[in-house]
Amino acid sequence: MFKSLVIPVYDVGDKMSDVRNVIIIGSGPAGYTAGLYAARAMLEPLMFAGYMSGGQLMLTSDIENFPGYPQGIGGPEMMMQLREQSERFGLEVQDRNVESVDLSQRPYKVSLEGEEYLTHSIIISTGAESIxxxxxxxxxxxxxxxxxxxxxxxxxxxxxxxxxxxxxxxxxxxxxxxxxxxxxxxxxxxxxxxxxxxxxxxxxxxxxxxxxxxxxxxxxxxxxxxxxxxxxxxxxxxxxxxxxxxxxxxxAIGHKPITSFLGGQIETDEEGYIVHKKYTMTSVEGVFAAGDVVDTRYKQAITAAGMGCQAAMDAEKWLEEHVH
Ligand SMILES: Cc1cc2nc3c(=O)[nH]c(=O)nc-3n(C[C@H](O)[C@H](O)[C@H](O)COP(=O)(O)OP(=O)(O)OC[C@H]3O[C@@H](n4cnc5c(N)ncnc54)[C@H](O)[C@@H]3O)c2cc1C
Missing domain, CATH: 3.50.50.60 (FAD/NAD(P)-binding domain)
Structure with missing residues (x-):
C-alpha cells in the first residue's frame, strides 16, 4: 500500500494568509484543465505558465482529434480558448518560469526570479519535450x-x-x-x-x-x-x-519529461517521468502531477486534459482532508 512521505508542517506566522491552496506549474492542456477545475472548486488557484505559455500545442497549426471541434482548430487558438475559459472562473495566470521548489516542509515553497510563493498543494503539468x-x-x-x-x-x-x-x-x-x-x-x-x-x-x-x-x-x-x-x-x-x-x-527517438526544477525531490522512473503513487498524487503528499510529464504512453492533448481534471479533483479532496 502507498504511504506518502510525512512532510513536517511549519507555522509560517503572519504569512499564513498568503499561502495559496494550489499552485499549478505549466500551462498546457493538463495545466489549464486543472486550473479550470480548481477555480470552479473555489480554490483560487495560481498558475505559472512557464517559458512556453500554452505548451506544445502552440507549435502546431491543426488539431483534428480534440473532441468538440468538428472542423479542427489551430493549436494556439485552442490554447487561448482554454486559458480564457479557466481565467473566467478565476484562475490567476502568471507567464513566468518556476526555478525551483522546496518540498521539505509544508507549506511548500515555489521559487522564481528571487520571489518565493507558499502553497499547500502543487499540481505539476510541465509536459515533456520531444528529443x-x-x-x-x-x-x-x-x-x-x-x-x-x-x-x-x-x-x-x-x-x-x-x-x-x-x-x-x-x-x-x-x-x-x-x-x-x-x-x-x-x-x-x-x-x-x-x-x-x-x-x-x-x-x-x-x-x-x-x-x-x-x-x-x-x-x-x-x-x-x-x-x-x-x-x-x-x-x-x-x-x-x-x-x-x-x-x-x-x-521518434524519445521524449524528455521536464522535471529538472524539482531537484530530485519527487520520485521519477528511470527516464525521468514522474510516478503516480495513488491516483494523481506523487511520492510527496499534496503534490500532484498530470499530462505528458507522467505519461509514457499516450501523450495526447485529450489525455493530458483528462489527467489535469483528475489532479485538480485529487488536490481538492486532499486539501479538504489535510488542510481545511
Ligand atoms: C508539433 C506537435 C503537434 C501535436 N499535435 C497534437 C494533436 O494534433 N493532437 C493531440 O492530441 N496532441 C498533439 N500533440 C501532443 C500534445 O501537444 C501534448 O500531448 C500535450 O500538449 C501535453 O500537454 P501537457 O499539458 O502535459 O504539457 P505541455 O503542452 O507540454 O505544456 C507544458 C507546459 O509546462 C510549462 N513549463 C515547463 N517548465 C516549466 C517551469 N519550470 N515553470 C513553469 N512552467 C513550465 C511550459 O511552458 C508549458 O506551458 C502535439 C505535440 C506536438 C509537439
Missing part, C-alpha cells in the same frame, strides 16, 4: 514536414512518402501506424540492432509498405519552397551518403 536530431535544415522544417508526433500529424501525409527515424517501440509503432496514410514509409535507424520489442519490430518488418534502412542517420534535411523534399542519409560506419525523397518525416 530532436538537430540535423542541418531541421529547425526550418519543424511543423512544415518534420514532426515528432505521428498520431497528431500522420493524416496530413496521405499517399505521400515519409521517413521515420528511430529504433525503439515508438519508431516501429509509428512506422506501422503511418502506413494507413502514406504510400511508403522508410524506417531509418543508425544501428542494425533495434531496441523495439520483437512484436513491434516484426509488425513493421512484415509490413509491405515499410522499408527498413539500418546503419543510416540523417546528415541533412532537404527542402524547397513547399517544404520537406527528403534527406541526405549517412552510413555512420564509413561516412558514405545517399539521398532519399520524402515529404514528411517523423523523429
Amino acid at each position: 530532436w536530431l538537430n540535423a542541418e535544415g531541421e529547425a526550418e522544417q519543424k511543423g512544415r514536414g518534420i514532426s515528432t508526433c505521428a498520431t497528431c500529424d500522420g493524416a496530413f501525409f496521405r499517399d505521400e512518402e515519409v521517413l521515420v527515424i528511430g529504433g525503439g517501440d515508438s519508431a516501429c509503432e509509428e512506422a506501422t501506424f503511418l502506413t494507413r496514410f502514406a504510400s511508403k514509409v522508410t524506417l531509418v535507424h543508425r544501428r542494425d540492432v533495434f531496441k523495439a520489442s520483437t512484436i513491434m519490430y516484426d509488425r513493421a518488418a512484415n509490413n509491405e509498405k515499410i522499408e527498413i534502412k539500418t546503419f543510416r542517420q540523417i546528415k541533412k534535411w532537404l527542402s524547397d519552397d513547399n517544404g520537406l523534399t527528403g534527406a541526405v542519409l549517412e552510413d555512420p560506419r564509413d561516412g558514405s551518403t545517399e539521398e532519399i525523397s520524402a515529404t514528411g518525416a517523423f523523429i
Whole structure:
C-alpha cells in the first residue's frame, strides 16, 4: 500500500494568509484543465505558465482529434480558448518560469526570479519535450514536414512518402501506424540492432509498405519552397551518403519529461517521468502531477486534459482532508 512521505508542517506566522491552496506549474492542456477545475472548486488557484505559455500545442497549426471541434482548430487558438475559459472562473495566470521548489516542509515553497510563493498543494503539468536530431535544415522544417508526433500529424501525409527515424517501440509503432496514410514509409535507424520489442519490430518488418534502412542517420534535411523534399542519409560506419525523397518525416527517438526544477525531490522512473503513487498524487503528499510529464504512453492533448481534471479533483479532496 502507498504511504506518502510525512512532510513536517511549519507555522509560517503572519504569512499564513498568503499561502495559496494550489499552485499549478505549466500551462498546457493538463495545466489549464486543472486550473479550470480548481477555480470552479473555489480554490483560487495560481498558475505559472512557464517559458512556453500554452505548451506544445502552440507549435502546431491543426488539431483534428480534440473532441468538440468538428472542423479542427489551430493549436494556439485552442490554447487561448482554454486559458480564457479557466481565467473566467478565476484562475490567476502568471507567464513566468518556476526555478525551483522546496518540498521539505509544508507549506511548500515555489521559487522564481528571487520571489518565493507558499502553497499547500502543487499540481505539476510541465509536459515533456520531444528529443530532436538537430540535423542541418531541421529547425526550418519543424511543423512544415518534420514532426515528432505521428498520431497528431500522420493524416496530413496521405499517399505521400515519409521517413521515420528511430529504433525503439515508438519508431516501429509509428512506422506501422503511418502506413494507413502514406504510400511508403522508410524506417531509418543508425544501428542494425533495434531496441523495439520483437512484436513491434516484426509488425513493421512484415509490413509491405515499410522499408527498413539500418546503419543510416540523417546528415541533412532537404527542402524547397513547399517544404520537406527528403534527406541526405549517412552510413555512420564509413561516412558514405545517399539521398532519399520524402515529404514528411517523423523523429521518434524519445521524449524528455521536464522535471529538472524539482531537484530530485519527487520520485521519477528511470527516464525521468514522474510516478503516480495513488491516483494523481506523487511520492510527496499534496503534490500532484498530470499530462505528458507522467505519461509514457499516450501523450495526447485529450489525455493530458483528462489527467489535469483528475489532479485538480485529487488536490481538492486532499486539501479538504489535510488542510481545511
Ligand atoms: C508539433 C506537435 C503537434 C501535436 N499535435 C497534437 C494533436 O494534433 N493532437 C493531440 O492530441 N496532441 C498533439 N500533440 C501532443 C500534445 O501537444 C501534448 O500531448 C500535450 O500538449 C501535453 O500537454 P501537457 O499539458 O502535459 O504539457 P505541455 O503542452 O507540454 O505544456 C507544458 C507546459 O509546462 C510549462 N513549463 C515547463 N517548465 C516549466 C517551469 N519550470 N515553470 C513553469 N512552467 C513550465 C511550459 O511552458 C508549458 O506551458 C502535439 C505535440 C506536438 C509537439
